[in-house]
Amino acid sequence: MSSHTGKFGEYGGQYVPEALMPAIEELEDAYERYVLDNEDGFMNEFRQRLADFGGRPTPLQYADRLSERYDTDVYLKREDLLHGGAHKLNNALGQVLLAKYMGKDRIIAETGAGQHGTATAMACAHLGMPCEVYMGRRDINRQRPNVFRMRLNGAEVTPVTVGRGTLKEAISETMRDWAENVEHTHYVIGSVVGPHPFPAMVRDFQRVISEEAREQMRDRAGCLPDSVLTCAGGGSNTMGLFAEFIDDEEVDLYAVEAGGSSLAVDAEEGVAPNSATLSTGTDGVLHGSRTRVLQDYDGQIMESHSVSAGLDYAGVGPELADLVDRGRVTAVNVDDDNALEGFHRLSQLEGIIPALESAHALSYIENNRDELGDVILLNISGRGDKDLETVLEETHGRDIENAPDIETFGATGGFQ
Amino acid sequence: MSSIAEAFADGPAFVPYLAAGDPDYESSLTYVEALERGGADVIELGLPFSEPIAEGPTIQSAIVRALEAGMTPTRYFEFVADLDVDVPLVCMTYYNLIAQFGDDGERGPEAFVRRAAETGIDGFVVPDLPAEEAGPLREACDEYGCELVFIIAPTTRGERLERIMSQVSGYVYVQARLGTTGARTALSDRTAESLERITDWDVPKAVGFGISTGDHAQRVIEAGADGVIVGSALVDIVAQGVERGDPAVTVADRLEGKARELTEGALRGMPAADGGPHPERT
Structure with a gap:
């Protein structure tokens, strides 16, 4: 045994x-x-x-217009093109x-x-x-x-x-x-x-993402990226993208969590209005492993929140929690509003409608360009078709600067 | 002899479970006390956790009711202190509540077990803590003289049985069938088979999962068990009381009646000494 x-x-x-x-x-x-x-x-x-069956390898795409916007080289690992539309x-x-x-x-x-x-x-x-x-x-x-x-x-x-x-x-x-x-x-x-x-x-089944991406970066850019970013909920695309870069110490790894509507928790109601487990969670035991979790003082697990259902989880992978503790991975977060902006930006600038999960990672570049170096690798973990209704509803209720005029849809009864 | 060992010493033990604080603090105190009047030898008292992965719908609902009524680990120990019962108490909960217990200076099993032992808890059963991860809790139990009950499942075999045998104390909780907790109309036919694997263990064997009637209790004891554990069939009575808006005293009477049925069933299952009539307990 x-x-x-x-x-x-x-x-x-x-x-x-x-x-x-x-x-x-x-x-x-x-x-x-x-x-x-x-x-x-x-x-x-x-x-x-x-x-x-899956269509691997997925492409690595140089993102012209994002690169121009941020005055840096942005490469997209296109996991949204895997069969089914996600990693x-x-x-x-x-x-x-x-x-x-x-x-x-x-x-x-x-x-x-x-x-x-x-x-x-x-x-x-x-x-x-x-x-x-x-x-x-x-x-x-x-x-x-x-x-x-x-x-x-x-x-x-x-x-x-x-x-x-x-x-x-x-x-x-x-x-x-x-x-x-x-x-x-x-x-x-x-x-x-x-x-x-x-x-x-x-992680080992998802590792193929970074096996391909690392090779593709060498072929296309002739170097490894300065920073590697992707969203983190439970952390499977995160670990898949990071796995082969962990030993490349010069490569910075960013796990972008859902900041939801706020990082503050409502302990009384047992609700964390975010899913930023790595950023704000504490050591606990959930669903079979010891890891960082969103919990109250007594250890009751809190209800998490994110505009993105795929990031909406009160726990996170134990290996990722350890990499953050050891300082190898930097945990950051992006709130609902900024994630929606990122969603519209990628749709408009690159013709890619991303999953709301992936939009969080893109949005991090927008506000933190200076810390990310000259070559950025961003994982588009999935496509956004599944999120269209949510985006329509959520964009409607907020002041999202770069959103298209969506009143048209409201008038046709497309959403409430 | 520990109080739990004594409870198993003379005849079959009836071990009921209720979630502390279900549906509210005061009613729940009277419900637990009713179990003792109905013949409970040991009481498993649930400390509600938000993610009870080993529980079926009945006990999940009880846990939700108790949490909504404000049950917390600190309140739980107050509850134990307020209880007027003389039988040993076993705290049934999930590991995260144990791992988090205490203040920021000192959190974890040691703080939890110390507090529990001071309050009058005699043992623990933690469904999401396999023997492999139980080291710190086992140590704390040894330090404070508490028992650590382990569950064995129909799938537990070979080395796993030995690993559990080396750590278990108080009694072994024999899970009669696969799945989660919940009352069943038919008794699992895997009970006898489960007991056969552990005939040589020197702790009492209590069978649980799916036992809901006096007849079930009788047959479990006839199959060789030293005790019967019953949870969902009792929690069902609490849930029914909530649904109908019955007064707590009525619900307590029903619980006492159900407990008596199960206690008597277990006694009927006991092998007669020297072929004579069944010995009665006082």
């Missing part, structure tokens, strides 16, 4: 009900054999399917394939923005596995197109109504399903969170 590892400094570990521990040990063993040691050519098949497929395909190698016959997953749910549903259809996705009621309402996509791919979508009905509740509910059906079901967790081996394994 494998040794008990999975610690990142003080963080990580395996804080789960005993019923799940045997499955987690089995998964640890499978991760080591198939992913780390490429047993039975698992990684070859994974890479081939990422290419054929999520890298992990979902890896885990569903691993489940097949392990002989499991059912897949469950949680989803927040719906991107991980759609990626898992696609991977399950592709590999012929039944799939059930748990999604918070509130997220179902704000991400309807993704719910429909999951259904089209044959997945069951089960609403979670407890709490505020977002990602935190969906993860808890998926863990409950797993505890009941653990003997034949694999839980495809959607980020670098949860008990070991999930944080390490999901």
Whole structure:
């Protein structure tokens, strides 16, 4: 049996009900054999399917107009062009394939923005596995197109109504399903969170982002970037983008979190109106690992908030929390208003409608250009089609300087 | 002999669970006291956590009610101090509340267990803390003379059983089936199989998950258990009282009645000594 590892400094570990521990040990063993040691050519098949089905490698694009605006070289890693429209497929395909190698016959997953749910549903259809996705009621309402996509791919979508009905509740509910059906079901967790081996394994499935990007930077720019930026919710695209740059000490790594409407917390109501876990969270235990979490004085987990459903989570990957503690990664945050501005800016300047998650990272450049050096690598982790309704609503209620005139849509009854 | 060991010493133990503060502080005190009148030998008293990943819908709802009524770890210890019961109390909670307990000078298991022991808690069961991560809590329990109960699941085998056996004290919580907590109409057929794996353990074996009637309790004891743990079937009574707006005294009577049914069921399951009539406890 494998040794008990999975610690990142003080963080990580395996804080789960005993019923799940045997499955987690089995998964640890499978991760080591198939992913780390490429047993039975698992990684070859994974890479081939990422290419054929997923469309990898994704391009690295020089962003002319952003570069001009900021008087610097801005390169975009286009994960929005991966099949499904976000980086999520890298992990979902890896885990569903691993489940097949392990002989499991059912897949469950949680989803927040719906991107991980759609990626898992696609991977399950592709590999012929039944799939059930748990999604918070509130997220179902704000991400309807993704719910429909999951259904089209044959997945069951089960609403979670407890709490505020977002990602935190969906993860808890998926863990409950797993505890009941653990003997034949694999839980495809959607980020670098949860008990070991999930944080390490999901990072290794997402690592392809930085393997490609580092190579592409050398080819295109002839150098490594001065700074690498991406958004961080749970942190899977973040760890995927950072993984291969961690040893390049001259490269600054920025994890851009959702500042929401405010960094202040309402302890009385147990609400943090942001998802800035790395910036404001404290050491705690959530969903199977020790990490930084948004919690009150007693240790009750707070409800987080972000205009972007995909960043709306009270925890963060333990490895990322450790990298921030060690000073290797800088945690910064961008609030809802600025994220919306970033969304409109990329749409207008580069013809790319980004996911609201990715818009946070872009927006950080706007106000912090001077600290980022001459060559910037920015991950566009996903495309924004899923967010159009949210952006329409949220832009309407705010004073967003660079937004197009959207009254036209209001007049046609497109939104309330 | 510890108080928990004594509670298991003469005949099968009935171990009920309620969430402290559900649906409010005062009613909850009377509900827990009613369990003792109904025959409880040990009481598992839940300290509500916002992410109870091992609980089914019934206990999740109880936890939400208790949290909304203002239950916190500090209030919980006041609650324990206010309780008028003579049976051992086991605190059931999730690890983050233990890890965060205390003030900024000193937070964690040591502060939590010290406070709990001072207040009258005899042991702990922490569903999201496997044996691998339990070192600091086990040490604190040893220091303050408290028991640390572990859960074994139908999936627990081999080395994992040994690892748990080396750390468990008080009793072992045998999870009768996979999944989360919740009352069931049918009893799991994995109970006997689960007990067979641990016949040589020298701690009492208490079976929980899905037990809701006196008949279930009887059959669990007949299968070789030393005790029965019942949570959701009791929490259901509290929830029903909230729904109907029943007075607390009515709900307490129902809880006492249900507790008695389960206690008597467990007694019926006890093997008769020398083929004679079942020994009765006083």
